[in-house]
């Protein structure tokens with residue numbers, strides 16, 4: 001076979017897409033097109049701009065290893081600051097020219113001869129040798145099916161599609177949902193609202209952290225002055241954070257119990273009102289759901305204009321919400337902090353692989369991939385931050401970079417003429433998923449709570465291994481696990 005340049009289409013320009021474009025370009029690939037349905041890069045950080053949005057991972061960790069930023073204003077950056085960072089990184093690394101914004105992919109179809117044919121919502125058709133789905137996880141808002149919701153006469157807004165023109169000051173606001181988002185939005189809206197009613201179906205453990213803290217003075221100057229030190233520091237913090245989180249989440253130990261004791265102490269110390277505390281007390285172990293971190297929620301929900309409502313919602317009326325106990329509360333605005341369809345990945349994109357198999361059929365029992373990145377039946381297609389990669393413990397930026405570097409090795413084999421097609425075997429995928437299921441046993445995510453980590457089939461869609469295992473699994477392709485054509 002002769003040497004040829006692979007035509008690569010990356011779908012999505014969020015954390016995963018930006019990382020993949022950069023990694024491939026660094027390895028000399030030149031025919032890369034990134035298709036992004038949003039009007040800007042950033043993925044979740046583009047789509048989410050609700051009041052109070054802040055990343056609960058420290059800014060000096062939540063960044064690309066290849067583009068560290070010294071001058072974060074806050075120790076935990078705000079959503080808009082992170083979105084600006086993504087735009088700046090894309091511009092600084094010269095990736096802008098690769099990215100087509102406002103371009104939604106609606107179909108991708110594999111054909112043995114013509115390879116991938118990718119169709120956009122506007123009717124554009126592109127050919128590619130490889131498709132890389134960097135389509136994100138928390139992407140498709142979940143709108144609950146609550147009786148009467150469509151009849152509410154005021155604004156109903158999902159946090160992931162916030163209306164920046166919505167005036168919430170002085171209004172009676174009903175917030176439904178208490179994940180990381182609900183907790184942040186309640187904390188932000190409460191000080192200026194006439195009232196905030198927080199509708200909570202399952203209570204959350206909330207770890208206290210000083211989330212509005214400024215980055216320490218002088219840090220930016222020192223890090224900017226010594227970029228190598230900055231890179232090294234970022235690695236140490238990101239790897240150290242991953243090691244601690246992996247340790248406490250994946251196996252029971254006194255260290256897990258210490259973090260859980262801290263969560264219980266946060267509730268006990270910060271909420272003095274016994275009735276309120278009882279309603280805020282979850283009935284499952286801390287860390288079982290995606291851990292919520294906040295420095296302000298307990299204060300906000302204890303304020304005179306705030307109410308915690310734990311009775312189930314019976315119906316929404318034209319002007320308010322009635323709960324199962326018969327109580328009725330007026331509302332001017334309903335905020336849905338109800339999360340996402342977390343296991344859609346690239347869907348509803350119509351993805352068809354070998355012999356026309358659709359991704360919906362392939363994933364009828366839930367998302368399933370080999371080492372987060374390859375799917376049987378879908379040759380020359382990879383995912384970055386695909387199934388099992390909402391890791392729950394390891395840096396997403398690191399995971400994305402490792403996966404993209406792994407994919408680049410397959411592309412290099414194509415470029416060198418060593419293969420034309422590559423498809424993971426079903427056996428290797430089953431083996432990997434069996435190992436994942438076994439390793440999930442002792443994890444805290446498996447201790448009896450309901451969370452977005454669980455697929456409809458009840459599997460935990462996270463990474464149960466440590467960072468070293470991830471690195472080993474993605475260090476170099478194992479041809480025995482693939483059909484090569």
Ligand code: NAP
Nearest residue numbers: 054055056144177178179180181182201202290338339452
């Ligand atoms: P989420 O964690 O899935 O929470 C959704 C909430 O909506 C839950 O409290 C859920 O209750 C509730 N809910 C859903 N349907 C309901 C219904 N019909 N009636 C009443 N309540 C209902 O979603 P999220 O808060 O948007 O967070 C998702 C993830 O995004 C987080 O876990 C985190 O990974 C990420 N995130 C991160 C940050 C950050 O700072 N880094 C900020 C925001 C979000 P149940 O628990 O009873 O199902």
